[in-house]
Amino acid sequence: MKPWLQGTQCVGEKGQLEIGGCSTFQIAYDYGTPVHVIDEKFARQRMLEYVEAFEDSYGYSHVSFAGKSFLCSAWCYVLEQEGMGLDVCSQGELHVARKAGFPPEAITVHGCAKDREFLEAAIDYRVGRIVIDNLDEIRVISNLADQFDVKQGVLIRVVPGVDTHTQAKISTGAPNTKFGCHIVGGIATEGVREILDSPNLVFGGLHSHIGSSITDFQGFYDQIDEVLQFARAIEKDFKAEIPEVNIGGGLGIAYLPDEQVPTITEFVEAICSHFKASLEKYEVASKPQLSAEPGRSIIAPAGITLQKVCVVKKIPDGTVHVILDGGLSNNPRVVMYDAKYHMFLANRPQAQHDMRVTVSGSHCETDLIREDVLVPHDIRPGDIMVVQCTGAYGHVMSSNYNGTCRPAVILVNDGAANLIVQREEFDDLVYRDSVPARLLK
Numbered sequence: 303m304k305p306w307l308q309g310t311q312c313v314g315e316k317g318q319l320e321i322g323g324c325s326t327f328q329i330a331y332d333y334g335t336p337v338h339v340i341d342e343k344f345a346r347q348r349m350l351e352y353v354e355a356f357e358d359s360y361g362y363s364h365v366s367f368a369g370k371s372f373l374c375s376a377w378c379y380v381l382e383q384e385g386m387g388l389d390v391c392s393q394g395e396l397h398v399a400r401k402a403g404f405p406p407e408a409i410t411v412h413g414c415a416k417d418r419e420f421l422e423a424a425i426d427y428r429v430g431r432i433v434i435d436n437l438d439e440i441r442v443i444s445n446l447a448d449q450f451d452v453k454q455g456v457l458i459r460v461v462p463g464v465d466t467h468t469q470a471k472i473s474t475g476a477p478n479t480k481f482g483c484h485i486v487g488g489i490a491t492e493g494v495r496e497i498l499d500s501p502n503l504v505f506g507g508l509h510s511h512i513g514s515s516i517t518d519f520q521g522f523y524d525q526i527d528e529v530l531q532f533a534r535a536i537e538k539d540f541k542a543e544i545p546e547v548n549i550g551g552g553l554g555i556a557y558l559p560d561e562q563v564p565t566i567t568e569f570v571e572a573i574c575s576h577f578k579a580s581l582e583k584y585e586v587a588s589k590p591q592l593s594a595e596p597g598r599s600i601i602a603p604a605g606i607t608l609q610k611v612c613v614v615k616k617i618p619d620g621t622v623h624v625i626l627d628g629g630l631s632n633n634p635r636v637v638m639y640d641a642k643y644h645m646f647l648a649n650r651p652q653a654q655h656d657m658r659v660t661v662s663g664s665h666c667e668t669d670l671i672r673e674d675v676l677v678p679h680d681i682r683p684g685d686i687m688v689v690q691c692t693g694a695y696g697h698v699m700s701s702n703y704n705g706t707c708r709p710a711v712i713l714v715n716d717g718a719a720n721l722i723v724q725r726e727e728f729d730d731l732v733y734r735d736s737v738p739a740r741l742l743k
């Protein structure tokens with residue numbers, strides 16, 4: 303069988319899957335399973351592809367990485383080396399960035415329910431921009447900026463009212479969304495007015511994000527049209543310039559071999575060309591910087607998860623169940639979004655994968671990962687399954703469900719396999735516990 307490979311993956315001399323010049327079997331042996339592995343070279347290539355495509359197609363642009371898709375200290379260093387900005391959507395993500403010394407001016411702060419403590423931490427670190435999600439935030443940020451004696455850069459997140467028809471749980475720009483300030487009804491205009499009236503705030507421009515895993519460009523085109531018409535209205539109403547238009551993230555990837563999806567370059571070229579045409583069409587006078595904040599499309603294909611085959615079981619109806627260690631605790635996307643992943647054996651990828659099985663995780667629900675997976679007929683406990691394209695929303699969504707220790711994350715590059723997030727130990731499962739004295743009697 304010819305396995306479906308990504309990035310630096312290849313079949314090594316020992317007939318095992320290699321990634322970043324490292325044996326996956328060795329990684330599984332050294333660090334235990336499940337384990338997340340990130341192909342550093344491939345992820346860097348994808349960042350560069352974004353940056354270069356924007357540079358070539360529009361010029362005045364900026365790309366930030368959406369930290370919610372994957373984040374840890376080492377990753378902050380990689381992002382900084384690639385000249386990427388970083389989006390954080392919580393005080394916790396900001397903490398990780400700050401601990402790693404990520405340059406504050408390259409941080410964009412998101413969140414649909416930022417409390418005062420989070421905003422204070424952000425301004426205290428002197429983050430470059432805060433994306434305003436509701437009008438109440440404007441007053442809080444303005445007060446804090448006054449207190450810290452800074453002029454705080456802000457963008458306003460507007461609702462373009464575009465339904466992307468992606469998974470409902472990750473469609474975020476539709477008319478009924480909880481995110482951002484609606485253009486329809488005048489909230490967004492009111493927000494811009496308040497920002498412009500606040501002496502401590504610097505109006506940085508408009509932000510919008512329509513959702514994730516999107517492979518059809520029409521939603522992005524509609525988003526751009528709505529936002530640029532609003533930009534024109536702002537220019538007219540307030541004689542204001544629009545310094546930046548940020549279109550968020552959202553580009554999808556191929557999770558399965560037969561899925562046809564646009565490349566990063568195709569996406570950026572299409573977006574930039576539509577953006578330029580719409581600037582003209584709606585007579586926007588400003589020359590805004592065009593920014594994007596992708597997550598999934600950079601890191602998803604650069605990550606794999608290695609999971610051990612624990613049980614192979616044929617049940618009376620003839621179904622063969624293959625049960626892996628881990629499951630929804632290291633990747634809840636299957637349960638949350640019906641996500642489908644490609645899998646094959648990492649320790650013998652070239653073996654004939656000719657038996658159809660149902661692959662599940664080990665958790666206390668069906669924890670189905672996928673039906674109709676082809677595996678070698680002699681698959682057995684101890685084999686290592688590779689689950690492809692788990693780099694995004696895997697590690698960051700992992701949990702301790704069923705008393706599971708969250709997996710390690712290994713960064714591989716040119717033959718080096720480095721631990722960047724340790725595997726949890728059993729004592730980590732009780733370190734937050736406390737037993738009241740009255741129970742100790």
Ligand SMILES: Cc1ncc(COP(=O)(O)O)c(C=O)c1O
Binds near residue numbers: 514515551552595694
């Ligand atoms: C505001 C914002 N920006 C960027 C992203 C990244 O999206 P994606 O990982 O699909 O590129 C998200 C994720 O949903 C988001 O909510």
